[in-house]
Amino acid sequence: MDFVGFLLTQSLNAFSQAAILFFIACGLTLIFGIMRIINFAHGSLFMLGAYVGFSTAAATGSFWLALIVAPIVVGAVGMAFEKLFLSRLYIRGDGGAYLMVTFGLAVIMGETIRLIWGPHPHGISTPDMLRGVVILLDQPFPKYRLFLIVFGLLAALGTWQFLERTRAGLLIRAVSQNAEMVQALGTDVQMVRTCVFGFGCAMAALGGVLAAPMVTAFLGMSASVIIDAFVIVIIGGMGSFLGSIIGSLLVAFAQVFGAYYFPNMALAIMYLLMLVILVVRPGGLLGKEE
C-alpha cells in the first residue's frame, strides 16, 4: 500500500482507538475534577457496561438498545455507590480512603460479574449496518471504526458544549474550582457530585459497550483498560476535560504507530511519553499541579 494510504489508515485506526479511550478517560477526569479522587473502579464499571450491554443485546437483539441501557444501569450503580460510601468520606478528605473504597469496589465488581455472567467471554456482534468496510485510497477500513470515530467526536463535542454552555456545566466547573464557595452560594454540591460520578460511570459503560464488538466482554478487560485511562488523564492533566481528549489522542497515536515501528517496545512507548510530559509539566498538559 502506498505511504499516504498507510498514514490515513493508521491515523483512522488511532482515532477509532482514541474514541474508546476517551469514554473511559473523560469520566475519570471529570470525577477527579469534582471530588479529587482517582476512581480505581472505573475499569470495572467499563467492564460492567460491556456485560450489561451483552445481556441487553442478547435479550433484545439490538446493539443500539444496549448503547442506551448499559449507561443507565451502570450510571445508577455509580450514583448508588457514591451516595452510599464516597459521600460520607468528603469531610475526611484523605486520598487513602477513596483509594481503598474504590479499590474495594473494583474487586467486588469483578467478582460479582464472574458470579452473574460466569467466567466465559461473551460477544456482542457488530450491528449489521456497521459490518463491512469502506474503501479509502484503495485501503479497506471498517465501517464500525468509522462509526466509533464519529460517535466519539459527537460525544466529546456534546460533553464539551454541555460543560461550556449550560448552567449545569457551569455549576460543575464551579464546583471543581471551589466547592466551598458554591456550597456557600446555596447550591447542593453533594447532588452535583453524585450526578457527575454517575455521569462518569455512564460514559465508561458506553465505552464498554462500544468496545465489546471489537474485543468481546471478558473478565480481564477492566485491568487492561484502567491503566491506559490513568495515563491519559495524567498526560492531559487531572480534572481537565479537554486534556482527556488530547490525552486519548496522544496515547492512541503512540500505541498505534509505536506498535508499528517499535513492536518490541510497544508497551514502553506510552509510558515514556507520560514520563516526558510529567517531567516537563508535572501537572499534565492542561492541568495545574495539585
Place this chain on the structure above:
Amino acid sequence: MNWKTGFVITAFVACLVPLVSPNYMMTVIIEALIFGLFAMSLDLLVGYTRLYSFGHVAAYGLGAYTSALLLLHFNLPLPIAIILAVAISMAIATPIAWVCTRTHGVSFAMLTLAFAQLGYAILYGFKDFTGGSNGLAGIPRPEGPFGLDFFQSKIGYFYMVLFCLLGSYLLCRALVNSPFGAVLAGIRENEPKTAALGYNTRAYKRIVAIAAYGFGALAGALYAPFAGFASPELFFWLISGTVLIMVIVGGSGTLIGPIIGGVFFLMLENQLSEVTSLWPLIFGSIFIAFVMFAPQGIWGLLTARFTKPPVQPGSDRDGEAARAHS
C-alpha cells in the same frame, strides 16, 4: 523507653513461630513477612512524608530481578547477592527519586507509576536478559560467606527474613525519630513552611524516597531466591495499589501498622482462597469496611484504647479551638 522491651518480646514471640506453626504454614508466613517489610518501606513515603507512591512495586521488582540475575549469573553467596541487589536497586532509584521528588501529590503518584510501568515494559523489551514473560526460574540459594548455609532450609530462611524485617524496622524507626525524620514530618504537614525554616526539602524527599526503594528492594531481593523464580507479575502495577492499601489498612505512619497490614492480608488472602472462591468479595468488603468504620487502621484499632485523647486547650478557649478546627 519501654518500646524496647516490647520490641524484644515481639521479636521473641516471632522467633517461636516455627516451633508452634505447622511446617506447611511456614511458606506463607515467610512470604507474609516479606510483604510486611515491603509495606513498611512504603510507609516511609506515605505515612511520614505524605508522598503517595503508585509505583512502589518497582522497588520490589527491581530487588527481585537484580538478586535473581546476580544469583543466576555470578553464583554469589546469597547474603552478598541480596546486599548487592539492594545497593544496585538504590543506585537505580537515585535518578528516579531525583525526578519524582520535583513534584508532590497526584503528580508524584503518577510519576512513580510511570517509572514502574516503564520497568514492566522493559522486562518484555529485553527478553534475552529478563526472560520476558517467562521470567527467571531456578534461582539458587548458594551458601556462604564463611560457609553459612542455614538459609538453605526453610526454617533458616524464616529467621533470615525475620532478621531483615526486625533490622529494617529498627532502622526505619530510628530514621523517622531522627532529626531527619522530624523534617519529614514538617514536609508532610506543610512543605513551603519547612523550606522557609531553612530546610532544602527536595533533598530530604530524595533521601527518603531512595531509602524507601532500598527497603522495598530488600523485600524483593528476599522473595526471589525464596520462591526460586522472578516473573513480570512481580512488577505488575496492581501490586502497587495493593501494598498501598495494606499500608493504609494497617495504619499509615506507624511502621508497625503496615507490617501487620501486609502480613495479615497476604495470609488472609491465602487462607480465604483455600475455603472459598468468593474470597475477592470478602476481601473487597473488608477494604470498604475499614475505610468506613476503622479509618485509623488495624494498628489504630489495637492501640486505640491505650492512647489518651489529645490534651484539650484550657476551657476558656474551647470555642476558639473548635473554630481553629473548622
Place this chain on the structure above:
Amino acid sequence: MTKKSKMILPGMTRRQIVKAGLAASVVAAAPGYMRTAGAATPIKIGIPTVITGGYAVLGSHVMRTAKLVKKMKDASGGVLGRPIEFLFKDTQGKPADCVRKCQELVERDDCRIFTGVVVSSEARAIMPKLDEWNSFFISHGNGDGRLTAELLVPNFFRANTSAPMGARTLALFLKNAEQNDFYAIGSDYAWGHSSVGAFETQIQNVGKNFAGKVFAPVGNKDYSTYITKIMQSNAQGCYVALQGDEGRAFYSQAQQYGLASRVTMVTEIVAQANIRALGKDSVGLTGSSRYPFTYDIPENKAFVQRFTEEYPGELPDWSDGEIMQALDILFTAMEKADSTDAKKIVAAMEDLEVTSVKGATLMRKCDHQGQNQGFVVRVSESPDYSEPIPKILEIYKREDVTPKCNSTEYDT
C-alpha cells in the same frame, strides 16, 4: 497527642507492644483453624488452576471435567481401588501463588501429584521444585515447546499437544495449499514465540515462503496496526498464535476489516469458548485443534455424551479434552506402577501408550512428550448444535506431528 503528633516522639506503652506481639502470633496461628482437612485414604491430586482472575475460563474447564472424571472413576471403583480427591487451588494465574499453593499441597496435604496448571509461566515456576518436593506434574495444556526440551525436568510429563506440534500440524496441512507466502502473528509470551518460531521453520520445510512475523504485547486489545502489517506483507496466508481474549479481539477486528477475504488465516488453537463468543463471525475459521470434540472414536463419543449429560448446554472445549486425556494417562500409569509415588509413576509412564479422547497417545521416554495426533479443523455451522462447531478436515499421524527428542525441531 494525636496519632500524627506522636510520630515524631512516639511514646509507646509496654502493653501496646505486647498487644502487637500477641496480634502477630494470633495472625500466624489463625489460619490453622481454617485449614481444610483431607481424608487419608483417597488419592490426592492437586489442581493449582485459575479460579478467579483473567484466565478463569480455562480453569473452569479443568475443574468441570476433573469433577466429571471423579464421578466416573469413583463409580467404576476408583484408581488402585481408592477414590480420587481433587484439591482445587486458586493461583489467579500468578506464578508466585502457584508455587506457594503447590508447596502447601505438598507439605500440608502430602499431595504430590499436580496437573491442571493453566499459565506456562506458572508451570515454569514449579518445575524446578518438583524434585525437591518429590512430586509429579503432568501438563494438560502448557504449550511452550521448551518444557519438554531444554527446560525438561525428570518428574514432568506433557500429555498435551505442544505449540510446535500445533504449528507442525498446520504446516503439514498447508503443504498442498494454493497460498505460497505466509505471515505470522503471535502473542508476546512463551507460547506465542514457541508457536510462531516453530511455524516459521515448518512452513519453510514444506517449501513455502515465510513473509514475516510480529508479536503483540500480552493483553493487547487493538489489533488494527497488526492487521495493517498483515495486509502490507501481501502474504496470501497468515498464521495466528493468539489465544483466549487476544484471539477473540484479533478475530473480531479482522472480521471487521474483512481480512479473511484477502488473507487465509490459520490459527494455532481453535477454542469453543471463542467460537461461542464470536458467534457466526467464527464460521470458516481454520486451524489446528488440540482437541476437537467432534473426533469420531468410541472413547471420545462416550466422553462427549457423558459431558453433555453432566453439563447441559455446554460443549467440551480443547482444555476439557486435554485434561481428560492427561488424567486418563495419569491413572493408567498409576495402575501400571501400582503406586502413587512420583518416581514410580515416572517409570511407569515412560513409553506408556494410552488411548483416550484424542486417540492413541504415546508418552515418549526420551523427552516425556506425549505423541499426539494432529487435528486440523474448520469452524462450521451444524444442524445438531445451536452454535458453530469444529469440523475435522485432516488428522496427521503422531509420529509426523511430534518433534525430535529433547527438541522443538523436526527432521523434514
Place this chain on the structure above:
Amino acid sequence: MPILECTGLTRRFGALVAVDAVDMAVEPGEIRAVIGPNGAGKSTLFNVITGVLAPSAGRARFMDETITGLPVEQVAQKGIARTFQLTHLFPELSARDNARIAAQARLPGRMKLIGGASVIAQSVERAEQALDRLHLSRFADVPANMLSHGDQRLLEIAMAVAQAPRLLMLDEPTQGLSIEETDRAVEILREMLADGDLTVILVEHDMEVVFKLAHRITVLHQGRVIADDVPEKVKANDEVQRAYLGGFE
C-alpha cells in the same frame, strides 16, 4: 554598619510595580516597622528579601552578603527568620514539635538520618525556651490546629524565635486578632523584644502596635519609601498623613 541593607530593591508584576526602588538599612538590635496602606507592597518587600520572590532589580545585603537570588532555605540559613501574613504551621503536630522543627533548622546535625539524640535534646530545649518566651508552654503538647487563632499567630513567632535568627521578620503578627488578643500579643512581643538581642522588621498596619514596639519606621506607599524615620517624626510627616487617608487619630 547595618545588618540588612536594601538598595534599589524593585519587584514588578507586569505593569504593576509592587516594590519600587526601595532603599532601607536596618541596624543591629533595631526594631524596624514597615507600614503603609494595603497594597503598599509591604508583604511583597518581605517576600523579595526572604527569597520567596526574585527581585526585578536591586539587591539586598545581609551581614555584608548579597542574599538576593538565593533560594528561600538558604536565606533562612543566613539567619533570617520570618512569619507569614497567613499563619503557616504544622497543623497536626504538637506546639512543641512545631517549634522543635524550627529550632533544629540551623543546627549542624539537622540532617542526621539515624540517632542524633543530642540534636533532638538541644532543639527540644530551644523549642521550650521559645514557647516559654511567648507564654505557650502550657500548650506544648497541643496539636497546632487545636490552638486558638491568637495562639497560632504566637506559635509561628515562637517558631521564628526558636530558629535563633539574627534578623526576625514578622508579617502582621496581630493580623485577624481581636482587640484583647492584640493587646495580649503586643505585651508578649514587647516583653520578648525587651531583651534587645534581636533585630526585628515588623510589617503592621495597626498603628497602635507599631508605635508601641518600633524604634524606627519605614513608610511605603505604592511601593515607594515616602518616609524613613523615628516614630515621632513619621507621625508628623505630611506626606505620610496624606498617604494614610484618615491619618492616625
